[in-house]
Amino acid sequence: MNFGKLQLNDNIKNKLSAAIDSGTLSHAILLTGGTQKERKSLAVLIAQTLFCENDSKPCGKCGSCKKIKNGVHPDIIITEGEAGKQRSIKIDDVREIRNRAYIMPNEAPFQIFIILEASSMGEEAQNALLKILEEPPSTARFILASRSRDDLRQTVLSRVTSFALSEDSGQAAGEKENAKAAKAAEDIIKALLTKDEYKIVLGTGAVEKDRKLFKAAAEKIILILRGAVISRYTDYSGDGAQWAMRLAETFSDRQLIDMQNKLKELFADADKNANENLLLTRLSMELASCADI
Ligand SMILES: [Zn+2]
Incomplete structure (x- = not known):
């Protein structure tokens, strides 16, 4: 996996590359640490890597890579909460994600749901998400991003594989x-x-x-x-x-x-x-x- 300009520690680079190359990346992952911008960039980069049509992934040049970069790929659904604002991702937003997850992808083999600042889901919204994380349709993948694991419920954490952009003390x-x-x-x-x-x-x-x-x-x-x-x-x-x-x-x-x-x-x-x-x-x-x- 090409990380381009994104500055990350070797640990996360190796872990992510190994999981993606071997096809064992979990259907739901959580990115923690780093800045909000870094988490977002990495989530998009992972989505590009998963959909890229060329060997050196992500190539940044193929149709999929370009669509994702421009935010117009029909199978990438991004939900972004407001940092530090509790409940800015509402239970209805999560219900919409759940409904959408059961619809077949448009052009890619699966849909990727990116939930940024996932900690802005309240308890109800996290519980609603849990249901789909527990029994996800085979055509849905989830990339969650949050400042720290502490911000999410234990039940959600038990369903995701975490990748830390930085080892912050809170983490x-x-x-x-x-x-x-x-x-x-x-x-x-x-x-x-x-x-x-x-x-x-x-x-x-x-x-x-x-x-x-x-x-x-x-x-x-x-x-x-x-x-x-x-x-x-x-x-x-x-x-x-x-x-x-x-x-x-x-x-x-x-x-x-x-x-x-x-x-x-x-x-x-x-x-x-x-x-x-x-x-x-x-x-x-x-x-x-x-x-x-
Ligand atoms: Zn590509």
Whole structure:
């Protein structure tokens, strides 16, 4: 892949080139870091590379490259939020993207939906997008761009492959928190699998006194519980797939769904200023009760 005048670190150049050359670029990617202009330029460059008709991609000269550069390619749909303005990409905008994604491309093999400043999607809009990221039509690809991973919901992040234009400190901190939440989620799931109430109480201690971590871990566990149910019917390869499989072996669908619902309730209550110790007690009790312990 030719990066032209775009100044990027070798890490992202190598990662992107390898994924595109081998045809393994994920159907949904997220570009973070850098400036707003750099993210936009890179998103357009990737789109050109995917559609370019020549060997040295993007050539900048073929019909596809030119149409994309001039913003007139019928299969490239760009939605751009206003930087720092929450909800400037509305749920209706995302619904439009979803509807459009099911329409056949005009001339290219697939359509590319570029969502710039993706953090300007509110929670509702991100949830609407999630539905199509989870089960995208084979003719739709997504390129999201945002200042930092922190600005997007965990559920959306779990569906995209991230490429960082620069290692900003916010991003590094976000990744650290993400790893912490994944570890906390894993501890709770391990405890659940023992079916031992005391171990469940200990396991939930990982998120003690940290509401943000509590919520992030709860979101991860909900995803894995969903994965557990899905894994019975089809291959599940999402985050925590190995835990999803173990959960499916240990619990019935009803138990797994009860656990998801309880976690969603607790997640909503965490925002309502509920007492943190109480939340934790409820978490272990409710999970044990769903597991019929
Ligand atoms: Zn070209």
